[in-house]
Amino acid sequence: MENHAGHAQAHHGGHHGHGAARPGGLSVSEHGYTLELDATIRTAGVQRIAFRVLGPDARPVTSFVAEHEKELHLIAVRRDTAGFQHVHPVRDAEGTWSVELALEPGDWRIFADIHPAGHDGTLTLGADLAVAGPYDPRPLPEAVRxxxxxxxxxxxxxxxxxxxxxxxxxxxxxxxxxxxxxxxxxxxxxxxxxxxxxxxxxxxxxxxxxxxxxxxxxxxxxxxxxxxxxxxxxxxxxxxxxxxxxxxxxxxxxTGTAAPHPAAAAQAAPGHGGHHHGHAHH
Known part of the structure; x- marks a missing residue:
């Protein structure tokens, strides 16, 4: 789900669910909208994929609110987090989107970040795509800054x-x-x-x-x-x-660990009971 910047939005959930703690993209269907890939098994290489976003009426959605200049942001990433791609498909009048992706063998996750017209806010739908071929999963890259x-x-x-x-x-x-x-x-x-x-x-x-x-x-x-x-x-x-x-x-x-808020730390110091727990704010 989108988390638009801004302190009030980030702390209080933002508008239309933006900034909520629950991540998006874990479901292929949400609030009646479904991500439908034209094929869930592909061969490796540069592939043109096509898909639709079905609405609550089970018909392809053809009206979207543009978010950050685009009606739909498509993210593709292999399950081992390799091969990340952020692309912007083209939609035809019937509601079918298409775009080229460079796909290596393995299990991929496809995310569609959308704001359907008439829906209160953005949605991120996710679907699995299997790419045939010898799969050599990569270890998670080291945490460096x-x-x-x-x-x-x-x-x-x-x-x-x-x-x-x-x-x-x-x-x-x-x-x-x-x-x-x-x-x-x-x-x-x-x-x-x-x-x-x-x-x-x-x-x-x-x-x-x-x-x-x-x-x-x-x-x-x-x-x-x-x-x-x-x-x-x-x-x-x-x-x-x-x-x-x-x-x-x-x-x-x-993820890190929050440091106590200075005021809360003072309250928890000896002589102040030590039963208050602070939360860091930036």
Missing amino acids: TARTGEYTVTLDGELLPGEARALTLTVRRDDRPVTDLQPYLAAYGHLVALRVGDLGYLHVHPEGAPGDGTTAPGPEIAFVAVAPSAGTYRLFLDFQHEGVVRTAEFTVP
């Missing part, structure tokens, strides 16, 4: 906490020089997807601020607010655009 993608390095500051809004800042550098001319991508300077390791529970996070708002700089820092739905390990995928090319930086992030 700097990722490389071509000539670019991206550094992650901040932590994920279960059920609590926390700031995440990603800093983009090229050849060790700060990138200060990021280009807008989907109405933002960065687009972040978090997937929970183990079931690929999906959390769609957007940055604070927007290009052209007079306060948000085009890098090197991109600021987000994120809420982890549970303790565990997450895979983070940052898409950013520079010099006309969209690049993706990947991170493995275990």
